[in-house]
Amino acid sequence: MRLGEIITAGVMALLSIYLMWKSTELNVGYITGEGPGGGAWPFWLAGIMLVCTGFIAINWVRRSSPPSQSEEPLLDGYGKKMLVLVGGGLLGFIALVDIISMYGAMAVFLLYYLRFLGRHSWSLTLILTTSLPIGFFFFFEALMRVTMPKGLPFTEPFFNILYNIIY
Amino acid sequence: MEILGLLTDGIFVSLQPINIMLILVGVTLGLFIGAMPGLGSVNGVAILLPITFLVPPGSAIIFLAAIYYGAMYGGAISSITLGIPGASTAVATTFDGRPLALKGRASLALVTAAVASFIGGSVANVLFTIFAPLLAKVALIFGPPEIFALMLLAFATFVGLGGDDLPKTILSICLGLVFAAVGFDEISGAPRLVFFDISGFLHGINFLVLAIGVYGIGEMIWTIESTRGEITTTEAKMSVKGIVSDAKEGMRRGWKGTAIGSFLGFFVGILPAAGATPGSLMSYGVSKMISKNPKEFGQGHPGGVAAPEAANNSASTGAMLPMLTLGIPGSPTTAILLGGMVIWGLTPGPRLFTDQPEFVWGLIGSFYISNVFALIVNLSFIPLFIWMLRMPFTVLAPLIFILSVVGGYAATQDMHDVWLMLIFGFGAYFLRKLDYPLAPAVLAIVLGPIAEPTLRQSLLLSSGDATIFLTRPIAGPITVIAIILILLPAFKMLKDRMKGPKSNPAG
Known part of the structure; x- marks a missing residue:
């Protein structure tokens, strides 16, 4: 489980970066008279996801989450x-x-x-x-x-x- | 007293033999349509609309309203027995309904759902009868900032009280919200997040694709693996005595959820563009929030079944309110009902109550009668649903997989979505093993299409000033409560850290 936890966090981090990059196809800032651009909502949400993966990694290092403490394999x-x-x-x-x-x-x-x-x-x-x-x-x-x-x-x-x- | 007289007349109208028959057929059809994954009240009402041209308009709308009612009851059935939400309004019912069924307490979950639905429907009917015109005006005060604040509160109840791993919960919510953003940007009309230019993403990701992937496939594979294939739910039993004791237990443990769902559901239901789904999800979150044992939610707590079920029934009546009084539909189903009324030559709006009192009060009277019939029909069919659960798991499992695939296809009629559902299913299986809470992702994909436009409209109104959510009289308090709930885990963590060194000086 421990290995699976960090690999999954890594995959989620990569997914978050991909989603942020993909969101930039539309404007991610504020457009005067139009409000937030079409990409802003998914861009910032993916940004929060990326931050979350960082915390999951910290918890993994500190062994504070149950899967990061488990030495059982993810799939037996x-x-x-x-x-x-x-x-x-x-x-x-x-x-x-x-x-x-x-x-x-x-x-x-x-x-x-x-x-x-x-x-x-x-x-x-x-x-x-x-x-x-x-x-x-x-x-x-x-x-x-x-x-x-x-x-x-x-x-x-x-x-x-x-x-x-x-x- | 005048209202009472009009209501009595309305009940007599709906008690006419043809209307009684239509109500009985409608709630029974609705029950099964609602129970089928991928099909909801909107499908039933839309498909059966042409049939109603054979009967007078009053009877026609009574029939369609009965289908709507029955479907609200039916959505819970597949959520509880199969673990697949029959409709978006029953997503929250899966969270505790399925664990109860797995513990052999499906009858408790089904009876609780039926009784809570009945109470929710009854409370909504009374509120509707007394306050219809007044509430319609209040609902109009709710602009984008207020509705976004409500959405924020719904997410906050999941973040602040989950008891799960906080970063994983927030990640799950954000993932659901991003999935909800796939397709077209509603404001500019530009394609957005069309991954690898696959055209199937252009129509977005339907919430059912994620919900069925998570609960129908991921959860099932996880269950088969974690129980080593020895799973059985044959303990599920049913008797008349059992129904009574289940009803008593369900209400004893779920009365708070029922009360919250009945009132909150009704109020969210009357808000334009909100409807029964946010109502049921918010009621679940608030019930969990005020429960003495919030950690029991998600493990099989009757309150977790009662709250969303009372709410979705209450909201379905509430959604009729802006339709009848203002001509604004509160949900997709009421939009079709509205279309039907126009075809029958009726003009929904404030004048409907004065111009067509027999029609309006006949419909309101039919809500009361439909509610009673829906309860009776639902309770009568519970033994059949329990019998399904007594099938060997190696028969039930392929049935659930087939319903998942068929339901995933029926929702959008695109094989792309079925493949996506399978990918979500496998992904959910691994994430479930690693303790990622997935209910928040499902909640988010359902509420995302409401949350994003209201946020953007609000920021446009305020020229980008986010304090609009704090300075408006209704949105402000709701936002503050949501922020407190979001920060609650951080406060708890700080408190634990401050206590930590004292209680454990060694380190």
């Missing part, structure tokens, strides 16, 4: 495995949306999580994998009129069947 073996399996699954889910549609990606993610991570039975897995995306489809597309991404054109015939039910 279980944490790394969990991050890869759960975080990777989520990453895959979102990456698949533009290919096999939101509903298709939802089904694949449910299959992966329920069967391979949750070790649930095939029957429960298949029931949820099919019913939930279809349920979501009718809720969003028919009731709420919110259109979700449909992926590449090969998914079209499938969605035509569902749209025929709505209209």
Whole structure:
């Protein structure tokens, strides 16, 4: 944790500097007759962030915050495995949306999580994998009129069947 | 007495069979729309507006107001059961609602939310009935400096009383405010903070993207890791007896929050451009501030659920006030309601009370009836929400992730935001591990779009003189309280240091 604390403070400091620099694309001072420039608000806020990272670093040196006292690793073996399996699954889910549609990606993610991570039975897995995306489809597309991404054109015939039910 | 007579007439209007039916359907629909992340009362009201052309204007607005009411109740459901705020008005409910659910006390959180919402709504209805025209005038006195002072107070309650690491809390607030500034500069119209020229940043960062990233993804990954995947909330139980005892416990421990939320929420709700979200966040902050045990807030305190829930219901009624009396909407939902009224041939404003008394008092009467129905419908559905929590965590977790992704997309309908939400989720997971408080960042991204324009308008009014926040009769005291709260941790630190050498002479 101790190492993670100072690295994170460093990353936050760099982010603050980047935000300050980015804010200067607009005026960061006071413009007579117009008030504070468009960049002033984020510039000074990022400045305060930078000062805060300095205090976090001081607390790290003085070992006054709990993470700066902890010698445990930020991520242990279980944490790394969990991050890869759960975080990777989520990453895959979102990456698949533009290919096999939101509903298709939802089904694949449910299959992966329920069967391979949750070790649930095939029957429960298949029931949820099919019913939930279809349920979501009718809720969003028919009731709420919110259109979700449909992926590449090969998914079209499938969605035509569902749209025929709505209209 | 005249008001009482008019109100009685109004209640009879809303008790007509068609109106009763519309109220029942409206609050039920609103409850589920409000509970769905990414969808709020504004979506429900906007989508169902065309349906109302089939019924008389009085019934139509009663139906839409019932949806609005139901959604305010519903927002708490996903905040508590899933840890994802259903709407911005329920962000603060997540802070204590989710920890209560994780402790197996979801029923306490849900019942507290329902009862506090009912009380908040009832207090607001009474205030609305008695003081409507007078309060509308008071709200107009609030200019940019006063509203900015209120925002400052909201941030100050988080800084001064957090008990968390102070530099991390301030950093979290500033980060949220900077994220709220992404997109276009509202005054000059120039693009601002468009990182790496990615066009998705041009429409700004929706608060839900950060809120769902933090609570739906980051918090979930953290929970799975910290409990080694053994997490379960199957202790959650529900019975009629349980509802009564939960209601008693919720009110015993959350009465202060309910009272603060009911009054503060109503007042913030009537301010133009404020609405229920700042009302609920401020009520949470003030409840924490006056609590004897502020450190229990954020760990699962019923007062932390009662305050924002009472406030958002109270504010939703309050937001109707400037709409009806002045024709100024106090929130996006009331803006759509206002549009509906114009379409139905009604002219909102001071003359509405004299020209269309049956319409106005019918609507006010429906607030009372909707509030009762919303409580009954909400309590009836609590067993269903509890049942959801009794699902194995390996079923609930992918459901929460799916709702997060779908909710993140539904809010802006842009995949850029879904990717951003994932990045925020991973970032929040690491920051959470390092004890960075993330609730202040969510608070800041919600209030940022109000805080920045009011600050700039105020400084423009005063030609750059910042003392405008101290010299105005309403803004001054609020600013002074906010400054004291911000400086409170520094005073505490100084006090501890002065005590330190005496109590520990060795060093």
